[in-house]
Amino acid sequence: MQVKETLNEGLKRGYNITLTAAELEAKVTEKLKEAQPDVEMKGFRKGKVPMALLKKQFGQRVMGEAMQEAIDGAMNDHFESSGDRPAMQPDVKMTNEDWKEGDDVEVEMSYEALPAIPELDLSGIELEKLVVKADDASIEEALASLAETAQDFKARKKGSKAKDGDQVVMDFVGKVDGEAFEGGSAEDYPLVLGSNSFIPGFEEQLVGVKAEEEKDVTVSFPDDYQAEHLKGKEAVFACTIKEVKEPVAAEINDEMATKFGAEDLAALKVQIGERLEAEYLGASRAVMKRGLLDALDKMVDFDLPPSLLEAEAGQIAHQLWHEDNPEVEGHDHPEIEATDEHKTLATRRVRLGLLLAELGQKAELEVTDAEMTQAIMNQARQYPGQERQFFEFVQQNQQMQQQMRAPIFEDKVVDHVVEQAKVTEKEVSKDDLQKAVEALEDE
Structure with missing residues (x-):
């Protein structure tokens, strides 16, 4: 040979x-x-x-x-x-x-060929970690937001007309061709107008009704309605309005706390504080990670494979084009040319990607089976009722596994570098942290 x-x-x-x-x-x-x-x-x-x-x-x-x-x-x-x-x-x-x-x-x-990656002294990297504490004001603000989501309804003044968002308590009987049909009747039914929980066109006709009023609502069942005998049929619902109620935020007390799985209000406040600080920690890590990547980018300079640059620039251009044209879901669109801006961003991403891969390899970092399983399970929750099918799909799809493994591996490398860098903590307000996060999105 x-x-x-x-x-x-x-x-x-x-x-x-x-x-x-x-x-x-x-x-x-x-x-x-x-x-x-x-x-x-x-x-x-x-x-x-x-x-x-x-x-x-x-x-x-x-x-x-x-x-x-x-x-x-x-x-x-x-x-x-x-x-x-x-x-x-x-x-x-x-x-x-x-x-x-x-x-x-x-x-x-x-x-x-992949380039030779130079050795780096990671101990010389200086990073700032923003620290935010969950203060009482933030917890109270989060409580008020929870109260809005756990809204109650109270009766409007007698004679008030129902508005969109109000709750109408009513009896109704639905008929098709003059005959009542199974499942078309109810008593004391609480319907929130605008919730789209009834047949299209039903709730809109109840806007403006008053307590003790009777109103016929005429709608047509959709052609794809689940009940075969009602598909496409016109129905008339005779409605008797009993109460018209307006939405009000739930009262912040122990009773509200139990609705969110807490033992009492004090326990709920502790839970909220922990959740807020976890959110702050995640945001702070994102800011510090950007600082780390910026520092690494300035520390190295080596030749990059043209094919990787071209592929990455093309992917960036394609992704940004779809973000600007969300109405185009498929790939039936004109060819998208990568601009100098796309190529500059691609250069940074490829360089850092190769560097992080090298650092991870030298540190013998690996994504464990347990970590992959956890990541798959977390993503599977986005498909209720189809978790098993999603899990099996990922197991049989090497490309999908790689897409899920890559960010886990990158985070492990970032943690490895941070452990060796000089990290200074700086306590800031949540507004300052929010501004730092928004600055990342603007770049």
Whole structure:
């Protein structure tokens, strides 16, 4: 096997690999010998089929496998001896397209090598960690917000007209073609106008009703309604309005606290404080992480594989285009060209991505099976009732697993670097933290 270098410019590499006919023949013979003990053929005992007959019967089929294994072996040997790591899958193609049995096999391999990453003194990095405490004012503000979500309703003044958002307590009887139908009647039913919990068009007709008023509401069931006998049918609901109530925030007390799973108001305040500080900690970490990445970006400068830059710039341009054109859900759109701004951002991302990968590898950091399982379970909760299907989908999809593994690995590397850096804590207000987070989004 001969390997000859044809290109060595920057990170670009090119090689010609020649597999001689004799080497290929030897590889085929080796594979046939391995299989010979298990081959059965009419007229011969198992394992006693002559090699010449095996070559005639299976030689062509084994030839392709032998050729592929030999080329793969040569490539692996090359990467092991050279120390090169290809940035993307090497481009490998056979150059003697008129090849026939008995000829040497000539292959051309080209790739872009990953750059050598310089050693860094991580102890010289200085970071600032913003610390925010959950004060009483923040807890009270969160309590008030919870009270809004746990709203109650109180009766409006007699004669008041129902508004959107009000609760109407009523009896109703629904009829189709003059006949009451099953499930179409109720007594003392509390309906919040604007909740869209009834058939389209129903709630809008109750806006303006008063207590003790009777009103007929005429609607048509949707064509895709779950009850077959009601699909597309017009129905008339005779409604008797008993009360019209306006929404009011729940009173902040022990009773409200129990609605949110707390033992009492004091326990709920503790829970809110813990949740707020967890949120502040997450936001603070995001700010510090950006500071860390900025520091690392200034510390290193090395050649980057053009193919990775091009792919990353294209992905950034594509993503931003879809954010500006949310109405286009698919990929049926004009070709999107990456701008200089996209390429600048791609350069930073690729450089930092390669650096973090190198730091993680040297520190022997890995994403454990338990961490992956937890990440999959967390994401599966976004698909209620389909958690099992999502879990199985991820298990069978290597690309999806990589997409989920990457941010976990990156966070582990960030934590590893932070442990070695000089971190100074600075206590700030939640408004200052919010401004720091908003500054990240503006960049």
